[in-house]
Amino acid sequence: MSYRVPSKDYGKQNAELWPELSVEIERVFREENPVLGESVAAFEREFASHLGVQHVVGVGTGTDALVLSLRAVGVLPGDEVITAANTFAATITAIALVGARPVLVDPDPRTLTIDAAGVEQAMGEAIKVVIPVHLYGRLCDMEPLMELCNDRGVAIVEDAAQAHGANGVRQAGAFGKAGCFSFHPSKNLGAFGDGGAIATDDVTIAKTLRELRNLGKRTKYEFAHVSPNTKLDTLQAAVLRVKLRHLDRWNARRREIAGQYTASLNTVLETPVEAAHGQHVFHLYAAHLDRRDELRRYLKESGINAGVHYPTPPHLQPWHTGMGYRPGDFPVAEASAARELSLPVSPELSDEQVAFVCERIHAFFAS
Numbered sequence: 221m222s223y224r225v226p227s228k229d230y231g232k233q234n235a236e237l238w239p240e241l242s243v244e245i246e247r248v249f250r251e252e253n254p255v256l257g258e259s260v261a262a263f264e265r266e267f268a269s270h271l272g273v274q275h276v277v278g279v280g281t282g283t284d285a286l287v288l289s290l291r292a293v294g295v296l297p298g299d300e301v302i303t304a305a306n307t308f309a310a311t312i313t314a315i316a317l318v319g320a321r322p323v324l325v326d327p328d329p330r331t332l333t334i335d336a337a338g339v340e341q342a343m344g345e346a347i348k349v350v351i352p353v354h355l356y357g358r359l360c361d362m363e364p365l366m367e368l369c370n371d372r373g374v375a376i377v378e379d380a381a382q383a384h385g386a387n388g389v390r391q392a393g394a395f396g397k398a399g400c401f402s403f404h405p406s407k408n409l410g411a412f413g414d415g416g417a418i419a420t421d422d423v424t425i426a427k428t429l430r431e432l433r434n435l436g437k438r439t440k441y442e443f444a445h446v447s448p449n450t451k452l453d454t455l456q457a458a459v460l461r462v463k464l465r466h467l468d469r470w471n472a473r474r475r476e477i478a479g480q481y482t483a484s485l486n487t488v489l490e491t492p493v494e495a496a497h498g499q500h501v502f503h504l505y506a507a508h509l510d511r512r513d514e515l516r517r518y519l520k521e522s523g524i525n526a527g528v529h530y531p532t533p534p535h536l537q538p539w540h541t542g543m544g545y546r547p548g549d550f551p552v553a554e555a556s557a558a559r560e561l562s563l564p565v566s567p568e569l570s571d572e573q574v575a576f577v578c579e580r581i582h583a584f585f586a587s
């Protein structure tokens with residue numbers, strides 16, 4: 221089905237960028253090594269500079285960015301890792317893939333991110349790492365969390381897969397020992413396929429990550445770790461270099477669209493807040509309401525593709541029963557899963573499309 225207001229429009233974005241993309245793609249095909257070509261290092265430098273960190277290491281996916289980061293900061297099988305009960309499944313998949321046990325924390329009901337108070341309650345002896353998730357593009361309240369983790373000798377690995385460019389005292393992904401990004405095409409900074417990266421200020425972690433992404437190779441014939449082969453492709457890096465130039469403009473447009481929704485809809489929906497400690501870059505515009513499924517169907521009939529992120533929280537997924545949690549354990553995450561509706565917020569949308577979404581939502585509540 222083709223929507224009058226799609227949730228994203230890759231074709232439109234790529235068509236707008238084609239003059240830049242086509243030149244760069246042709247150049248890379250003619251000049252560069254397909255694996256770890258110069259574009260990878262160039263993108264790593266440029267993204268590090270955008271984030272204000274020393275090192276960026278490109279990898280195959282955002283999930284692998286998390287897996288490799290957990291290993292690089294020393295997480296071993298049997299360790300415990302705290303993260304948000306309302307995160308996307310991949311955060312927890314990554315914890316499980318390194319053999320650690322996920323310990324979930326219910327988010328703050330207003331920001332839907334975990335904070336120092338919630339994390340402190342869950343902090344036991346076996347906790348090695350806390351993974352704050354800048355969910356929907358909203359920067360977590362990092363400073364109290366960093367203070368708590370510093371006191372307890374616990375590392376922070378950020379899941380910034382939805383928050384490229386979200387600014388606070390620093391940018392999302394630039395606070396912790398490691399900050400993990402996904403470049404899945406749907407993200408605020410997306411490749412034409414899968415991709416991921418880790419940001420860090422720690423040269424030793426960066427060096428370990430470069431080994432871990434490349435089968436554990438330290439030198440050409442020396443394998444120092446048992447690790448997957450998960451590098452950022454040269455071609456994806458070339459696409460990302462072009463798109464990175466537009467990230468700030470796109471985020472500004474997302475914030476502008478979000479402002480239009482909030483101004484029009486805050487009387488009928490629970491609209492997302494922006495906290496004082498940092499920006500929200502609206503990877504998703506997550507509103508909440510009781511009649512979520514009904515409104516979603518109504519919008520679909522009007523040609524508007526509104527999404528749900530996410531209908532089932534991780535602790536209630538089939539394979540996550542091994543974590544030992546039950547329905548009712550995380551009331552904020554569960555209520556959000558039942559009531560969340562993501563309105564289309566991609567930067568390609570026109571003001572007319574946004575106004576049409578608002579008009580249809582008001583019509584739904586008036587009917």
Ligand SMILES: *Cc1c(COP(=O)(O)O)cnc(C)c1O
Nearest residue numbers: 281282283308310311381402404
């Ligand atoms: C997208 C996403 C990931 C995983 O990234 P992939 O590149 O799809 O592996 C992890 N965490 C969050 C919060 C995400 O949104």
